[in-house]
Amino acid sequence: MALLYHNNNSISNITSFAQVPAGDMKLLSTATASSSASISFNSTYINSDFKLYKFEWVNTAPSTGADMTVNFSTDNGSNYNVTKTTTLFTTTHYTNDSFTELGYNTGRDLAQSTAELQLQGNIGTQSDMGVSGNLYLFNPSSNTYVKHFLSRNNLAHQTYTTTWFVAGYCNTSTAVNSVRFKYTAGTVNVGTFKLYGIGAN
C-alpha cells in the first residue's frame, strides 16, 4: 500500500484527509450581504466539478420593499440573460388567521423569457422578517441538456407568511456558469447565501 501524505505534518493540525470520503455535500462558498447590489456565484464554483448545486439563503431582506430574483449566465457573469420557462405556486396564511390560499401564480412565472425570475415577492424591510429558502440547480455544465432548477422558500411578512414553489429550466444546452441573486429594487441589505456542491464528478 502506498504511503499517503496529508496536507500538513502534525496530526493535531490535520484539517483534510487524502482519500477519505468527505461527506460529498461540500460547502463551496458563503456570501454575507451587507447593502450588496447583488450576490453572485461564478465559474470558480459553478462548473463541472459537481452534478448538482444547492443554494441556501438565510434571513435575507432588501433595503426597500422589493421582490427577490435569480438569473443565470453562460458567460461567467458578463450577462445574466438565459431563457427560462418556469412554474410557480404559492401558499399563504395571514397571522390573524383571516385568510389562507393555495394557488398557481400566473403573474410571476416565465415563458421563454430572459428576465429575472422572481423567487419571492413583496418582501419588506422589517429587521426580524425576511426570506429563507433554497434552490437546486442540476448539471449546469451540461452541453447537452436544458438546466433544471427547483426552489422553495418562505417569507415572513408583517401580516402573513407565504411559501413559494418555483421550478423550471434554463432552456439552453450551453453550460451555465454563474448565478446571481438580487432584488427588484434597492440592495440585498442583509442575508447569508451558501452554495453547496453535491455529487462530485
Added chain:
Amino acid sequence: MALTKLNNKAVANVTSIPVALGDMVLVSSATASSSASIEFSLGNYKEYQFYFVNIHPSVNEASLGINFSTDGGSNYNVTKTTTFFQAYHFENGSATALQYSGSADLAQSTADQRIISGIDDDNDSSASGTLTLYNPSSATYVKHFISLCNTVYPEVPNLCVQQYCAGYGNTVSAINAVRFQMSSGNIDAGTILMYGIN
C-alpha cells in the same frame, strides 16, 4: 485541547476520523446507459436522499417510476398509497395550472409509483429532481417518501412541469432495495445519486 484519538494506529490506514465530515454520505450512484432499470440496496440509514440528474427516456412521454422491495430485490411489489400534484406552464405562455393528478397516484397498489410523469425525448430534454425515503429499515412503521421533480413534457410547444409525489410503503417490513424504471422503454441516460443521512 483534549487529545483526539483516531480509530486506528497508522495515519496511512485511517478510514474514518472523529472530525466533522458531514452527515450526508454518498452511498451509491448509477449512470444509465440504455438501462432497463436502476436498483439500489439499502442499509440502516435513517433517511435516504436520491437525486435524479437529467433522466432521459428512450421512449417519448415515458414516466420514471419507483418501487420497493422487502426481499432484497427479488420482488418489487410493496403496497403503496400516494398523492401526486403538479404545476405546468407552456413555453408559449398559453396555459398554466396547478392540479391534482388522479391518474398518477396509487391507492393500496403494488404497481410502480410515477415520480416523474412524462418526459420529452428530444436530445436536450430531460427531467431532474429529488426523492427522500424515510427510515426504510424500520420494523415498526410504514415507509414515507416525498419527491419533487421538474420535467420537460412533450407537447407543442413543450410544457415545464413541476411535480410533487408523496406517500408511504404500507408495510412494517424493512425495505431493503429500491428500483427505478421507465413506464416504457429504458432509461436512455441520466444519473441517480443515493445519499444516506443519519
